[in-house]
Amino acid sequence: MTETEIVDAAAMLRAAGLRVTDTRVAVVETLADMPHSGADTIVASVARRLSTTSRQAVYNVLNDLAAAGLARRIEPAGQPGLYELRVGDNHHHIVCQRCGAVADIDCVTGHAPCLTPSQTSGFDLLEAEVTFWGVCSDCKALTADAVVAVP
Numbered sequence: 001m002t003e004t005e006i007v008d009a010a011a012m013l014r015a016a017g018l019r020v021t022d023t024r025v026a027v028v029e030t031l032a033d034m035p036h037s038g039a040d041t042i043v044a045s046v047a048r049r050l051s052t053t054s055r056q057a058v059y060n061v062l063n064d065l066a067a068a069g070l071a072r073r074i075e076p077a078g079q080p081g082l083y084e085l086r087v088g089d090n091h092h093h094i095v096c097q098r099c100g101a102v103a104d105i106d107c108v109t110g111h112a113p114c115l116t117p118s119q120t121s122g123f124d125l126l127e128a129e130v131t132f133w134g135v136c137s138d139c140k141a142l143t144a145d146a147v148v149a150v151p
C-alpha cells in the first residue's frame with residue numbers, strides 16, 4: 001500500500017455490508033491518509049471535515065470497522081490503540097521507542113503465520129502479531145544533531 005493510494009471508502013463500506021454514512025466515509029479516508037492513528041487523532045481529523053460528528057460517533061465507527069474486518073486495531077505496549085486499514089495480511093509493526101512513530105513490516109518470512117513455534121500447546125495458529133522496537137530515522141537524526149552540538 002502506498003501512501004498516495006486513493007480509497008473508495010463508500011465501496012469498501014458496502015462490500016463489508018456496512019451502511020455508508022458521512023462519518024464512516026470520513027473515518028475510512030482518514031485511516032487511508034494516516035495509518036496507525038489513535039482514536040483522538042482520527043476524531044480531530046474527522047471533526048475538521050464534518051462539523052456534525054461527535055467523539056462517540058467516531059469511536060462507534062472505529063468499532064464497527066474493526067468488527068467488520070475493515071480496520072485493525074493494534075496496541076503496542078504503552079500506547080493507546082492505533083487503527084489501520086491494512087488487514088488480514090499478517091504484517092507487523094516497528095515502533096520508535098522515543099517518539100512512538102509506527103511503520104509497517106511485511107510478514108517476516110513471506111507467508112502467514114510467519115512464526116512457527118516449536119510447540120503450540122494444542123492451539124491452531126492463525127496469526128502472528130509481532131512488534132519490533134527501534135529508533136526512527138527522525139529521532140536518529142535528532143540524536144546525531146545533538147552529538148554534533150556538544151563538543
Ligand SMILES: [Zn+2]
Nearest residue numbers: 096099136139
Ligand atoms: Zn522516533
Ligand SMILES: [Zn+2]
Nearest residue numbers: 084086093104
Ligand atoms: Zn500496519
